[in-house]
Amino acid sequence: MAAPMLHAVRGAARRVPRVSCRCLSGSPGFLAAVARRGLFQELFPPEGPGLPDLLLSGPQTVYCGFDPTADSLHVGNLLAVLGLLHFHRAGHHAIALIGGATAQIGDPSGRSLEREPLNPETLESNVRGVRDSLNRVFENYQVLHGGHAKPGATFNVLDNASWYRNRQPIEFLSSVGRHFRMGTMLSRHSVQSRLKTPEGMSLTEFLYQMFQAYDFYHLHQQHGCKIQLGGNDQLGNLMSGHEFIHKVTGEDVFGIMLPLITNTTGDKLGKSAGNAVWLNRERTSPFDFYQFFVRQKDSSVERFLKLFTFLPLEEIEKIMEQHVKEPEKRVPQKRLAAEVTKLVHGKEGLESAKRCTHALYHSRIDALEAMSDQELQELFQEAPFTESLFEPGTRVLDACLAVSAIPEGARGFDIITRGGLSINHQKITNPDEILVPGQHILKNGLSLIKVGKKNFYILKWLHLI
Numbered sequence: 001m002a003a004p005m006l007h008a009v010r011g012a013a014r015r016v017p018r019v020s021c022r023c024l025s026g027s028p029g030f031l032a033a034v035a036r037r038g039l040f041q042e043l044f045p046p047e048g049p050g051l052p053d054l055l056l057s058g059p060q061t062v063y064c065g066f067d068p069t070a071d072s073l074h075v076g077n078l079l080a081v082l083g084l085l086h087f088h089r090a091g092h093h094a095i096a097l098i099g100g101a102t103a104q105i106g107d108p109s110g111r112s113l114e115r116e117p118l119n120p121e122t123l124e125s126n127v128r129g130v131r132d133s134l135n136r137v138f139e140n141y142q143v144l145h146g147g148h149a150k151p152g153a154t155f156n157v158l159d160n161a162s163w164y165r166n167r168q169p170i171e172f173l174s175s176v177g178r179h180f181r182m183g184t185m186l187s188r189h190s191v192q193s194r195l196k197t198p199e200g201m202s203l204t205e206f207l208y209q210m211f212q213a214y215d216f217y218h219l220h221q222q223h224g225c226k227i228q229l230g231g232n233d234q235l236g237n238l239m240s241g242h243e244f245i246h247k248v249t250g251e252d253v254f255g256i257m258l259p260l261i262t263n264t265t266g267d268k269l270g271k272s273a274g275n276a277v278w279l280n281r282e283r284t285s286p287f288d289f290y291q292f293f294v295r296q297k298d299s300s301v302e303r304f305l306k307l308f309t310f311l312p313l314e315e316i317e318k319i320m321e322q323h324v325k326e327p328e329k330r331v332p333q334k335r336l337a338a339e340v341t342k343l344v345h346g347k348e349g350l351e352s353a354k355r356c357t358h359a360l361y362h363s364r365i366d367a368l369e370a371m372s373d374q375e376l377q378e379l380f381q382e383a384p385f386t387e388s389l390f391e392p393g394t395r396v397l398d399a400c401l402a403v404s405a406i407p408e409g410a411r412g413f414d415i416i417t418r419g420g421l422s423i424n425h426q427k428i429t430n431p432d433e434i435l436v437p438g439q440h441i442l443k444n445g446l447s448l449i450k451v452g453k454k455n456f457y458i459l460k461w462l463h464l465i
């Protein structure tokens with residue numbers, strides 16, 4: 001069936017101020033509460049009866065898009081997912097939109113170079129990975145915080161490839177493209193900054209804003225969606241959606257910008273900067289994920305507790321008061337890490353992260369013994385993993401040679417006698433010592449061999465009696 005022609009509503013083509021954001025903390029109710037956490041930073045457009053009134057009028061539909069340009073979401077994107085979950089808690093309908101179509105175009109916002117095109121297999125596996133990130137975070141949120149959500153709220157994951165699949169380019173350009181003005185599109189920051197570079201910008205990327213605007217329109221028509229969330233690099237795209245929808249329906253829709261999470265050098269955490277902390281275990285293990293938050297500086301931990309957790313602000317205040325008295329305990333960092341790891345990897349993921357922390361930093365044998373093969377490989381990513389048949393009478397020296405932890409001959413022998421070796425966190429100085437199950441070999445069949453300060457080797461013994 002042909003898509004209906006879109007007509008501009010008479011008198012609706014008004015000009016929207018180019019940069020018109022304002023702080024939300026003065027707004028009433030739910031918006032103010034989330035703005036106080038620092039999560040909802042700015043609103044677009046600021047004038048008119050506005051978003052606060054719309055939210056008071058009943059449950060609304062809100063969306064945020066994620067382009068599957070990698071096979072997992074990351075910590076920067078998590079903030080946008082949390083924005084959606086705050087809406088869900090307040091009884092609204094949240095849509096996480098996977099940009100299966102827009103990822104093939106590539107958003108120029110915040111990028112100095114055009115993205116490489118994605119081949120169909122990579123795209124398919126990225127869509128799967130992003131869907132997995134979104135579903136897992138939502139399932140964990142349901143288990144941990146679902147009891148606080150107002151009844152009736154929904155959370156859906158959609159893919160914009162589903163509404164572009166059967167569109168014809170000529171029909172699309174003639175019905176949608178004619179509502180976009182070149183001057184306005186050219187004025188976007190994402191376009192201006194790229195036009196100044198020697199490579200310039202392709203038509204494909206230039207048109208990205210039209211597709212994101214059309215997504216908003218589609219969700220507005222099909223799901224009554226009037227609110228779009230995005231990091232503050234998305235302002236231009238949100239404005240395009242607002243202008244387009246206003247032109248063809250005469251209705252007002254809203255954009256809410258979230259702050260961008262940056263690293264210590266001020267770069268946006270994400271795929272493009274190559275510094276992403278991923279939400280999928282295959283890319284960042286629960287242990288590394290947990291440690292990322294444990295390592296946060298005192299200067300950012302309070303802000304992160306407000307942004308990345310659902311802890312009430314009063315509780316965060318108390319945690320910070322305790323921190324002033326006992327900073328060495330790093331209570332806020334540990335609480336932050338525990339809350340976010342639970343949300344992303346579930347309770348089991350948090351337990352795994354803690355087991356790995358105890359095994360690595362506190363030399364705890366019981367933690368090492370309880371670790372699965374997957375955890376071991378995640379924790380000692382660089383460590384060679386060797387499987388070997390156990391034979392009674394095997395010496396420490398034989399085990400070390402089997403995993404090439406020491407060189408053959410006198411040099412290897414010396415490393416052990418001079419105290420450079422430990423097995424399962426116990427120092428061993430006699431190369432001829434016989435391996436004893438229960439001591440050198442843990443119940444899970446493991447010997448963790450360490451040479452020097454940080455060279456780990458994992459030896460998994462098979463056929464232990």
Ligand SMILES: Nc1ncnc2c1ncn2[C@@H]1O[C@H](COP(=O)(O)OP(=O)(O)OP(=O)(O)O)[C@@H](O)[C@H]1O
Binds near residue numbers: 080230273
């Ligand atoms: N570091 C970040 N802090 C806050 N929001 C972020 C961050 N990174 C991405 N987002 C937001 O997540 C949403 C989805 O972004 P997208 O899928 O394009 O990822 P991205 O990391 O921005 O990609 P890239 O780094 O390749 O530009 C957008 O609203 C974007 O603004």
Ligand SMILES: N[C@@H](Cc1ccc(O)cc1)C(=O)O
Binds near residue numbers: 099107215
């Ligand atoms: N343009 C967004 C992702 C997105 C895709 C489609 C949308 O409809 C909305 C947002 C980004 O790159 O961060």
